[in-house]
Amino acid sequence: MRISARAIPAFLGPVVGLLAVAEAYLDVAFAANAVAVWAPGVLLGAGIVLATWFPVAGALTAVACFPLGLLVGAPDIGGAGLIGLIGITAWAGWRLPWRRSLLVLAAAIAAGVVTSLLAGQSVWEGIFQPVILLPGWFLGVLSRTNGERAAELTRLAAALDAERERNAEAAVAAERTRIAREVHDAVAHSVSVITLQLGGLRRQLTDPLHREIVQNLERLGRQSVTEMRGLVGILREETSVSAPSLNRVHELIAEVEAAGLPVRLEVTGSRGEVPRLLDASAYRVLQEALTNVLRHSGGAPTTVTIGYAPSRVTLAVINSPGICSDKSDSGGHGIIGMRERVSLFRGTLRAGPSPDGGFAVHATFPVEVPA
Structure with a gap:
């Protein structure tokens, strides 16, 4: 069963929220400020879920969790927050045109770096966060590019198949027209001449039996010409888009x-x-x-x-x-x-x-x- 790509943020958001709550109560470093740690994490998860339908609004909501955590007294972004931030930048890279997704990446990096520095973290935190966010965003952009390329190749393959079919139909129509022309110009003409000559011969005959035989041949010749002209008409009609049916x-x-x-x-x-x-x-x-x-x-x-x-x-x-x-x-x-x-x-x-x-x-x- 094929799963829609939209299920990714819808699944990731609740997971990040649960991880933030678990981290707040299980990590001793956050035990004193558990609520201040998991509340921004839950907001981050909600922003990821919102990005399922509104990528930009959801990404900005997720990014806002870091300044909020700083305001309510969270000592650090936390591992769950970092996982969510990587996920939302990757989703933006896949879901949005690369210029717009680049703005989301810049907002995420700015929010993470500024929050870490204001919270008294080391300069390394300001370097570490962009380093781990860039690969996530790049993978999202790469997946989007590959998907667009695959769709374009599929469209080109369908166009080539249609063109090949049109060429084959045109070749068949041209050959049918050529056959119709040959039957009309060569065979039908020859039989018509034979029929006319039989008519002239019949008028010169005096024996009733011979006249009857030649008359039957003449009638058969006219019937053959009529049938051939009917076939020629059918062949020509079949070359038309509105062929009789x-x-x-x-x-x-x-x-x-x-x-x-x-x-x-x-x-x-x-x-x-x-x-x-x-x-x-x-x-x-x-x-x-x-x-x-x-x-x-x-x-x-x-x-x-x-x-x-x-x-x-x-x-x-x-x-x-x-x-x-x-x-x-x-x-x-x-x-x-x-x-x-x-x-x-x-x-x-x-x-x-x-x-x-x-x-x-x-x-x-x-x-x-x-x-």
């Missing part, structure tokens, strides 16, 4: 609600580890489905259900009667695009009129479960 579904719903579509969200299951590309594609499917509802439903209330399971992610967008199924994709490629995104992950998409006369979109994305 089902975690942002509340933002999406807020946007369509602001446009006039009332939406109720239901989430079932617990979201586990969802692959990033699948997560982005599921978000885009949901976005396209809500866009279709917003475009064609006239603001019909809509329910969005997201289901998480260990082996799949399911989406359902169901709106109340008011949308015509034959308008859901008129003049555009919304459902075709959704179907293509789902098919990339070997999922299923069902879009059509719901039993109550509305329109429903159901999408299932299989999630590969690690062995």
Whole structure:
């Protein structure tokens, strides 16, 4: 169990007070003036405890015990007082900036030396006290410096780790962008050219069977180009800080609600580890489905259900009667695009009129479960 540094003066103060009382009654040199010896010692202990929260005020209170002892007739500072004085100067050196702690040290030395000389002690006492107080103060300052240095090293290490992580993320984003550019500029372009050439070849063929074969190849080429462009879009989106994700579904719903579509969200299951590309594609499917509802439903209330399971992610967008199924994709490629995104992950998409006369979109994305 880690003990707070503040417990040091809180423990040392009562110990010094008890030692002062014991010294006053057990040392024969102080027996005649026991009260005059232990009273300043108790004040010293109280000052040390006060320094737990108020270092300067507590140190000055502790230092004041020596002139007080001289006034009430104490013959000497005493061993307990000297121990307490060393402790309070060390605590000031650790707790305060070194310039302020130096003032506490000077006050302690001045009080001890002046008190000893006024009490008739030898000059040696005036030399001895600074000599034993300086090491205590220096140890406190050294401990404070080492603690600040350790904290600074910890902060720098955390900053270096964060910088290293940012550099790694930037490198991954740059590589992903490069791959997306290569797929778009090289592969997609080549397949597009092949598809165009197949179209030209199909128009020159007269055999219906051959025309059908080439037409199927042409359709497959267009589908491949569409899928590659979808992958390129996902790769580029993943380089952005605001990459599409089902975690942002509340933002999406807020946007369509602001446009006039009332939406109720239901989430079932617990979201586990969802692959990033699948997560982005599921978000885009949901976005396209809500866009279709917003475009064609006239603001019909809509329910969005997201289901998480260990082996799949399911989406359902169901709106109340008011949308015509034959308008859901008129003049555009919304459902075709959704179907293509789902098919990339070997999922299923069902879009059509719901039993109550509305329109429903159901999408299932299989999630590969690690062995």
